[in-house]
Amino acid sequence: MTTKKELRPTHDLIVCDICARSILKGERTETFLAPGGVRKVVCELCTARATHEGWIRESAHGDLPASRGPERERRSFLGRLRSRREPEPFEEAPASAYQLETEDGQEMEGGEVPRLEDEDGVSPAPRSRPQDPRHVRAIPTNAEVKIERSLGIFNDSEHTKTVAGIARTLGTPWVSALPNSIEPSHVDVIVAWELSWYRWRVDLGDSAHPIELVGQGEELSDLEVEQVGWNGVSAPDGTLALVVISEP
Known part of the structure; x- marks a missing residue:
């Protein structure tokens, strides 16, 4: 009769308390x-x-x-x-904990600002902030002087290139420069051809941005009679001058 041998572990079974895995023999x-x-x-x-x-x-x-x-x-x-x-809560000290001391040794509560006085004991008036500088020019009262000055401003601008470029295709334009009836500092400059016209507004009181394109069209009939005077002429380079010419 054959006797069966019973296999028994030579060491106690140990299990890891984290992964629940049995510890192998020799494992640390x-x-x-x-x-x-x-x-x-x-x-x-x-x-x-x-x-x-x-x-x-x-x-x-x-x-x-x-x-x-x-x-x-x-x-x-x-x-x-x-x-x-976690930071500890910050406890702000009360305003009464701060004191200011004036030149004569008097203590002042926190938040109160001492007033400065001159030698006569009079507090100086608060200084006002300077206003933003504006680019302002002297505006003439004579209409002819207004027109001449506005044409000079126009001739110093880049708009002369527009006039010269169109003139090479459509020919010499008619020019009108008249003071604006509403704004004394404005002069309306109109350059017109049979198929196109442009109107600029020159502000004699603004030296920063004195010229603005305010209108353009294709028909001379769009212009009102009181808006034009045809009192100027254009040179090939697009500069304008005040003259008296016949109406178109």
């Missing part, structure tokens, strides 16, 4: 202390997770300070980390 383990002082067996692969959970190596337990209370030991690693990051 470490003992950790969980909150409450409970001993836990951890394999080499799970030591980082045990530390993350706030478990303490039993071998390092003797190095911990004795003043550490049981309530602090039971706190997890994340709880201790949050407590370190």
